Amino acid sequence: MRELITSWIAIIGLLLVAAVVTPARALPSLDLAVIVNPATRVSHMSAVEMETMFTRAQTRWSDGTPIVPLNAPPGTEARIAFDRAVLRLNPDDVGRFWIDRRIRGLGLPPRQLAEPGSVMRVVEKLNGTISYVPESLVLHNGKVKVVARIRQGKVVPP
């Protein structure tokens, strides 16, 4: 019994040491504009509505058009700010959320686009898309529709 306890304590101790050396991550905050394709028949969206779309709980707009959410890559300032404000999840929780859904067979997370310029172009051209970009990018752009803004970590009307 003593050998058993010693060996298990040794293994747990080694793994705790490994966990301790895992680095912590910074918490950025960025003001964002949530944008949709201009043909989309919505003028504003709440945090709950966006949450159901970006968690893939809802996959179609009210007119039946497939919803195409586009995320920023994990770890980017925009992604962290959006996930924290809309999904109310930190990056690790988001990672676990999608692993859980994948293993349950419920599907994969939204596609990712790194460049905000590309996001704007895709949202402008592709019906059903919804995404978010830094707010400063949409100040003089009338080609996409802004349905919500994220300021100081809060979802506010457009």
Added chain:
Amino acid sequence: MRARRIALAVGLACALALCPDSSSAQSAPSAATQPTTDERIEQLERALEAQRQASEAQRDELEARIQKIEEQAQASEARAAEAQAQSELDAVMASAEEEVLAEPLVRVYGFADVGLQRSWGPIAQLIPGGTTKTTFVLGNVNLYFDANPIPDWRFLTEVRFGLFPHGASERATQGASPTIDTTVSDDGSPNGGFTNIQWNGVLLERAHIDWTPRDELGLRAGWFLTPYGIWNVDHGTPTRIMVEAPLLITTEILPQRQLGLEAFGRFHALPWTMGYHLYVSNGRQPGQLDFSDQKAIGTRLWLETRRPFPMKFGLSGYTGRYERVEKTIGLRPGGAFSVTENESIAFTDYAAAVDASLDIGELRVRAEWVSRWKFFEDGKRTSYLPGTFDADQNTFGGYLLAAYRLPWYGLEPLAQAEIFRFSLPLGEYGLRPSAGLNIYFDPAVVLRFSYTYSRLFDLEGPARTLSFNYLHSLAARLSIAF
């Protein structure tokens, strides 16, 4: 050009200076009216100067024109280069966007886990093929193949690879049986087949085709995980909170998987989402095929929200008929074949399940309960011991699990209590308190530890005073999702 003109003027001036006599001789007769040599030289010099200035003006004009043309050419080249660069950029952006938005034909993902475990106590000694010593184990190697060939259609299969059946015990028959040895020669090996290998197994966890034209209605056909409770849906090691599966799962109070047709969908009443599953299947059967037209049916209703905190509640039901059919083929007088089908075992299952999961901050709570009623048909009962027949049974199982994520180093201690009722020779009821620790190195990598104490006992009738009715189990699993 300018240098040539200057040289020409200097040459002309020198020539005039060198021949004064001839010019004076020729002009001598009219000296009074003819200009003097100096005047002529001056005239010539003026003419030369005027010519030089005209030439220089012409030259300047030409140079200006050349410069203008050159500037135009450069501007044109710059515009062409800029247009080409923009075109290339557009092409790169378009391909990148297409690449991002295009659906791959098949996506492959999955999870794997390896571990260390030890079980000890009298029950551990009774398990055929089991060991009571610490042993490393290969848990799951599961790959998902997920295809969306056309919109709204999906094929999903999950394949588990394992070291089974080598070393495993035969479970088709009740009671102890020898372990399986799959050692064979590797006839394709370069040493002429002297190499031994143990062939291993592949298990289809699920394989189904989905058609989902709307959120409210989807159809699924194939081999699917029975939609009930939490564990059977969570399914994989990275998703489960506890290492050891509850006995309500391992004893299959409800079948883990079924072959049939399922309708599913969800409705939104934000912040709530309601969903349903409704299926018809072969149900619980000894094999793949159903020897009766009485299909199993089942349902699950669930209600979920993420506000003010994530929570989900479910209610499930199932009913189905099990039958074991044995065929006897004989020969009638006259040469005709006779086929007799004998239904040796038949019973009807009714089962109900409830479940709840709450994520309140860092606290995760999971609870589920499954009850099953099994009614045999007369003359078609199972027999565990010779000369006896099993009675109709009510089995159940339930657990309550609580886990708390600490703010340090991804640590998550947890505790679980499970109770079950299952007809066993060692006791009718069981209690399984557990404690564990999860360490999240990353969302995709987690190490789970658990200790479980299981004890069987009786509540009704004469209690069996057996001393070999308990089990300790210690398990660790390192899992990775990809």
